Amino acid sequence: xxxxxxxxxxxxxxxxxxxxxxxxxxxxxxxxxxxxxxxxxxxxxxxxxxxxxxxxxxxxxxxxxxxxxxxxxxxxxxxxxxxxxxxxxxxxxxxxxxxxxxxxxxxxxxx
Numbered sequence: 001x002x003x004x005x006x007x008x009x010x011x012x013x014x015x016x017x018x019x020x021x022x023x024x025x026x027x028x029x030x031x032x033x034x035x036x037x038x039x040x041x042x043x044x045x046x047x048x049x050x051x052x053x054x055x056x057x058x059x060x061x062x063x064x065x066x067x068x069x070x071x072x073x074x075x076x077x078x079x080x081x082x083x084x085x086x087x088x089x090x091x092x093x094x095x096x097x098x099x100x101x102x103x104x105x106x107x108x109x110x111x
Contacts, residue, residue, distance in 0.1 A: 020061050023093070024100050034104060035090045038063055043081050049073070051081055052101065064101040065089060065109075073109065080111050087111055 015023075015036075037056040044050055049072045055061040067073065073081060081087070091106040 015055060015058065015061055017060075020058075023102060024096050026096065032093045033090065034093050034102075035088065036063065036104075037086060037088050038065070040081060040083055040085045040087065043083060049078075056086055062099070062101040063089075064097050064099075064103045065091070065106050066094075066103065067106050071106075077109070081109070085111070 038051075038053045039056050040051055040053040042052040044052075048069075049067060051065040053063055053065070055063065072078075088108075088110050089104060089106050090108040091104040094103040094105050097103060
């Protein structure tokens with residue numbers, strides 16, 4: 001995970017296990033900007049649009065990506081969000097699901 005600096009955010013494919021455990025365990029402050037490479041494992045529009053996956057190269061670092069209702073992907077952008085695709089997401093770390101997935105409110109998502 002990375003915290004955003006004023007001028008640059010570094011995109012990470014992986015995260016050290018200790019850092020991931022601190023994040024999932026609530027030892028990191030929420031509302032931090034993150035930029036991660038994510039491999040998609042599930043896409044759902046049931047109960048609102050969301051995507052689940054894991055950090056590229058680390059299947060145990062699971063993520064749950066959400067979008068604000070007014071920013072839900074549509075058209076070609078939504079068509080690229082399919083199982084097996086890899087995307088780079090930038091957003092705010094919002095917390096952790098009961099399944100120990102990092103919740104990210106996505107502000108940018110690119111292939």
